[in-house]
Amino acid sequence: MRQLFDRDTWIEIFQSINKNKLRTFLTMVGVFIGIYIYIGLSGASKGLDNGFEKEFETVARNSMFIWAQSTSKPYAGFKTGRQIQLKLQDAEVLRRQVPEIVALAPRNVRGVFGSSPGVITRGLKSGNYSVFGDFPEFTKIATKRIYDGGRFINDDDIAQERKVAVIGERTQDELFDEDEDPIGGYIEIDNVNFQVVGVHKFAGGGPFDNDSDIFIPFTTYRKIYNTGDNVAWFTVAAADDADVVAVEQAIKANLRRIHKADPTDEKAIGSFNLGEVFKKIFGFANGLTFLSLIVGIATILAGVIGIGNILLISVKERTKELGVRRALGATPSEVRNQILIESLFLTMLAGVIGIIAGALTLKGIDVMTQNVEIPYSNPTVPVAYVIGSLLLMVMLGVLIGLIPAQRAVSIKPIDALREE
Structure with missing residues (x-):
């Protein structure tokens, strides 16, 4: 936990990202698109629900x-x-x-x-x-x-x-x-x-x-x-x-x-x-929400896997650096945590940007539909859904980060120092 707030940890993370800017950006796009689709479709289905509830709020549902x-x-x-x-x-x-x-x-x-x-x-x-x-x-x-x-x-x-x-x-x-x-x-x-x-x-x-x-x-x-x-x-x-x-x-x-x-x-x-x-309208809206969940999770997973691959490549490129750290006394847990924090940071950064972009898109849709006579109103995503998506990204980021982290830990200092 202490390593999370260590300045040197974050300097090393940003140095690693800076070496592979384009590759890291393209990989994060997968997570961004996944959460963006999830927020957008979930909000759209909620807007449909709200619109029909408002349109027929004085009429019995059945x-x-x-x-x-x-x-x-x-x-x-x-x-x-x-x-x-x-x-x-x-x-x-x-x-x-x-x-x-x-x-x-x-x-x-x-x-x-x-x-x-x-x-x-x-x-x-x-x-x-x-x-x-x-x-x-x-x-x-x-x-x-x-x-x-x-x-x-x-x-x-x-x-x-x-x-x-x-x-x-x-x-x-x-x-x-x-x-x-x-x-x-x-x-x-x-x-x-x-x-x-x-x-x-x-x-x-x-x-x-x-x-x-x-x-x-x-x-x-x-x-x-x-x-x-x-x-x-x-x-x-x-x-x-x-x-x-x-x-x-x-x-x-x-x-x-x-x-x-x-x-x-x-x-x-x-x-x-x-x-x-x-019944049909709310069934369609629920189906849209479920679709957003499936598509969003699949896209997020693909993006997170991409981040894992990037970190594997990064670990390979940093073999000598990691060997030096191990030789100077870095413990296996410190090396593992370094990679896990980097994986979690990239995943959460892409996810948060996706949530913000999705929320802004829904706000724009809400503004554009306010003066249009269609049953659509206040397309929002419940806070529980957003928190759930963040927790999912944390879990996936940690799990996918374990692979490159374990690869980094398995590097022997003597072999790493011979690496050219």
Whole structure:
């Protein structure tokens, strides 16, 4: 340990490196590239994880959207092309038949799927916006961030068919004055007065929502638009440990049975399984991390072996010098430690430079993607991964250094002094 802090040790190391600058540099490049690839790919996979978590941070991971379509096969006396209509009572059947469902919200809308948007007016201001008929349970699947002082639709709104509305940020900007509090104010939705009870911060709540959406109670919606028990689609969240694909198939199978569609008619019921998408994305990210680990270790190992070869050559070239040291009283352990410290120094130097370069690259990628609308954010590598890579380099540097170190120790002083 004392030899590590000895000035003469480091003078000798730098003299050795200085004699073989190009060869040493090219050998260190292998370790540098290995750790650089590892940091880069690991950070890239983490950025992908972070991006999708941020993009869908308000939506349940195991969520899906189910809607009805036209049949593509004749069944039970019905012809091909029959349009299926989901009903409110379907929700109760699904809750009973598919126990993995933890939340299910029937939804209706104007302004999506080609339907006419709701005409919203307030005084002399007006606009066309999507109007959703929702249940409070929807927030268990897609959380709505409500500004202070407001709220989302509650059970009393549903039971009493209240004319209350939750508006979006853009709706507030376009219908209310800048210094005006919209909470408690009134807007007209298709000539019906509604009191504003909340303003939601848009953060993504599914593939159909945006920052101008207006939410009203489902029961009020069906009364105003005369939709009865019709439902446009179901938003569903499955249990965390559930197989989201199996849950999706079970829901669709039950809906085909309820609405008398052929059990094999995959086109009768449409769906978008966000849980499956999440699973694939995070599986890809984990695979990328694993790939970075394999490629990084292989490249680092190749680089470290190269450093070992350089040290073997160095030992051969320094045979006479080592013999003189042994003749002057240097112990075998001192000679061995000299070579091991040199091996460890070259390995760690290349590794640290690779880590710094990788971190700077990830920072540059983060800056470039901040204003780009892609699900990518804050590509970083966990500290544990960096520490683990450093420990790996220490271990490899010591192990590979043992070979030239043992070669140096095996040199007999009398033979070394004869070396020309």
